[in-house]
Amino acid sequence: MTQSTAVxxxxxxxxxxxxxxxxxxxxxEATVREICSRANVNxxxxxxxxxxxxxxxxxxxxxxxxxxxxxxxxxxxLDKGLPAEQRLTMFIGNFLHKLLDDSHLGLHSKLIARxxxxxxxxxxxxxxxxxxPQFVLLVEIIQQILGASAEKLVVQRCLLSIFGQCLMFxxxxxxxxxxxxxxxxxxxxxxxxxxxxxxxxxxxLARFAQQ
Amino acid sequence: MTQSTAVxxxxxxxxxxxxxxxxxxxxxEATVREICSRANVNxxxxxxxxxxxxxxxxxxxxxxxxxxxxxxxxxxxLDKGLPAEQRLTMFIGNFLHKLLDDSHLGLHSKLIARxxxxxxxxxxxxxxxxxxPQFVLLVEIIQQILGASAEKLVVQRCLLSIFGQCLMFxxxxxxxxxxxxxxxxxxxxxxxxxxxxxxxxxxxLARFAQQ
DNA sequence: GCTTGTATTAAACAGTTGTTTAAAATAATT
DNA sequence: AATTATTTTAAACAACTGTTTAATACAAGC
Numbered sequence: 001m002t003q004s005t006a007v008x009x010x011x012x013x014x015x016x017x018x019x020x021x022x023x024x025x026x027x028x029e030a031t032v033r034e035i036c037s038r039a040n041v042n043x044x045x046x047x048x049x050x051x052x053x054x055x056x057x058x059x060x061x062x063x064x065x066x067x068x069x070x071x072x073x074x075x076x077x078l079d080k081g082l083p084a085e086q087r088l089t090m091f092i093g094n095f096l097h098k099l100l101d102d103s104h105l106g107l108h109s110k111l112i113a114r115x116x117x118x119x120x121x122x123x124x125x126x127x128x129x130x131x132x133p134q135f136v137l138l139v140e141i142i143q144q145i146l147g148a149s150a151e152k153l154v155v156q157r158c159l160l161s162i163f164g165q166c167l168m169f170x171x172x173x174x175x176x177x178x179x180x181x182x183x184x185x186x187x188x189x190x191x192x193x194x195x196x197x198x199x200x201x202x203x204x205l206a207r208f209a210q211q
Numbered sequence: 212m213t214q215s216t217a218v219x220x221x222x223x224x225x226x227x228x229x230x231x232x233x234x235x236x237x238x239x240e241a242t243v244r245e246i247c248s249r250a251n252v253n254x255x256x257x258x259x260x261x262x263x264x265x266x267x268x269x270x271x272x273x274x275x276x277x278x279x280x281x282x283x284x285x286x287x288x289l290d291k292g293l294p295a296e297q298r299l300t301m302f303i304g305n306f307l308h309k310l311l312d313d314s315h316l317g318l319h320s321k322l323i324a325r326x327x328x329x330x331x332x333x334x335x336x337x338x339x340x341x342x343x344p345q346f347v348l349l350v351e352i353i354q355q356i357l358g359a360s361a362e363k364l365v366v367q368r369c370l371l372s373i374f375g376q377c378l379m380f381x382x383x384x385x386x387x388x389x390x391x392x393x394x395x396x397x398x399x400x401x402x403x404x405x406x407x408x409x410x411x412x413x414x415x416l417a418r419f420a421q422q
Numbered sequence: 423g424c425t426t427g428t429a430t431t432a433a434a435c436a437g438t439t440g441t442t443t444a445a446a447a448t449a450a451t452t
Numbered sequence: 453a454a455t456t457a458t459t460t461t462a463a464a465c466a467a468c469t470g471t472t473t474a475a476t477a478c479a480a481g482c
Contacts, residue, residue: 010459026329028240032440042461047441117328118237119385131386156391157407164379165372171382172374174330175342180367196368200415207414221429243470253431258471 011049013039018060019067023107026114027057058122061115064108065130072098077137084144089198091138092166096194099170100184113170135159145205158205165197222260224250229271230278234318237325238268269333272326275319276341283309288348295355300409302349303377307405310381311395324381346370356416369416376408 017039021030032046032053039045050056076082077090099109115126142158143150169176169184176184183193228250232241243257243264250256261267287293288301310320326337353369354361380387380395387395394404 031438033438042459043440044442044461045459048459053440114329116385117382118325123385124389127386127389132390135390153394153403154407156394157404158411160379160387160391160394161376161408161411163383164376166375167379167383168371168375171328172378174327174334175338176371178335178338179343179346180371183364183367183371192364193368196365197372200369200372200419203418204411204415206418208411242468244468253429254470255431255472256429259429264470 010039010041010045014041014045014049014056015060015063018056019064019107019111022057022060023064023110023114026118027054027120054121057120058125061111061122061126064111065126068098068108068112068130071101074137084141085202088138088141088145088162088202089195091141092162092198092201093191093194095134095166096169096190096197099166100190109170113167117171138162142205145202146209150208154208158201158208161204162197162201165200169193221250221252221256225252225256225260225267226271226274229267230275230318230322233268233271234275234321234325237329238331265332268331269336272322272333272337275322276337279309279319279323279341282312285348295352296413299349299352299356299373299413300406302352303373303409303412304402304405306345306377307380307401307408310377311401320381324378328382349373353416356413357420361419365419369412369419372415373408373412376411380404 014035018035021035021038024030025034033043035056036043036045046053046056050059072094074091074094077087077094079087099113101109112126112130115123138159139155142155142162146155146158182189184190225246229246232246232249235241236245244254246267247254247256257264257267261270283305285302285305288298288305290298310324312320323337323341326334349370350366353366353373357366357369393400395401
């Protein structure tokens with residue numbers, strides 16, 4: 001027992017701290033020394049347990065995904081028995097809370113958003129395991145609302161319209177913090193913002209469905 | 212004449228190359244040596260002409276803004292005589308083309324988007340000179356559509372809904388490139404995407420205006 | 423032609439980066 | 453208890469970072 005705080009094995013501490021630091025700084029700006037320092041392990045540990053900084057990053061991403069699915073399960077939204085409008089509202093609420101969760105375990109979205117905005121080699125796997133399933137789910141919901149006759153391109157553009165509204169709160173967080181902080185001040189404000197996006201999108205989709 | 216390619220003075224070349232490299236790599240990842248190498252000047256030139264790497268970045272940002280306003284003037288959109296719906300459509304078209312312009316002079320939006328996603332000290336000035344004026348313009352248009360009785364918070368959320376749809380194409384470009392490349396394949400595809408966003412938003416706003 | 427101020431250069435600086443090494447400490451196995 | 457395997461350590465590595473220096477080249481003004 002070299003470390004008094006070492007209740008968890010070094011490997012696990014390293015992985016958790018890595019998610020934190022990579023989320024804060026991004027892959028390139030994060031340093032192995034900072035990660036090791038926070039995890040109370042020697043600098044050489046990263047290369048001992050994980051082969052390299054890059055391999056640690058890949059494992060940290062995978063770990064963050066597992067946590068995201070554990071904390072924000074999509075179960076209810078997958079229920080095809082519910083009305084599509086309700087499922088869309090639930091989806092947006094779930095997604096926005098996921099994006100704006102600043103708790104110690106909510107760093108995964110920051111990590112993922114970083115990877116999207118500034119891709120590394122790990123992006124392709126992320127798209128496959130995290131993005132595509134969400135896209136597939138939302139495409140299904142949109143198609144249900146627009147009807148079977150909806151063009152594929154229209155469905156895709158509506159998908160981007162909805163995701164774009166949500167992601168605005170993550171990617172442009174720095175602007176919202178400065179100009180409209182009251183929109184994400186607390187839990188109820190976030191909920192209200194989610195409901196706005198749902199209403200805005202449902203209104204637009206309803207018009208598209210008429211045509 | 213030490214450099215055969217030195218048709219422009221070193222100062223100007225340095226500034227133009229800086230926009231390129233900072234847009235490609237971001238402030239932190241971009242290196243002074245890379246910038247100097249591409250500009251065919253000595254490593255010491257950055258500190259000679261500009262005080263530091265950070266000062267060069269600030270000047271590169273300012274330069275990028277001047278170029279953006281020169282290439283994509285908002286003149287027509289400022290005309291309050293036009294119908295608000297038409298102005299909104301024009302605004303979105305202008306904004307999306309600005310965001311997706313990949314030409315040699317269109318790097319400014321990449322630079323700005325980078326700064327938003329991963330702010331440096333320079334962000335506050337950017338918000339003041341580039342973001343706020345666009346927000347003010349769009350707020351005015353939205354208010355005109357929703358009517359004078361519209362709540363301030365609703366206007367703000369609609370603003371974010373519209374900006375979010377546009378910025379999706381910039382911030383999540385890496386995903387669109389992989390999953391829906393046909394949406395931004397060429398000029399006409401971009402125009403069609405812009406028109407979709409306009410229709411989507413106008414449909415939603417019309418519903419909001421009824422209430 | 424000489425002097426003055428500007429521009430450019432190669433070299434070095436001090437600091438940080440990811441990674442490796444080889445020795446020491448600890449744990450597990452026999 | 454002795455041997456083996458695993459973990460942890462401090463130190464060094466080579467490569468790279470932004471910045472500084474001091475010497476040189478060049479231009480304009482007198």
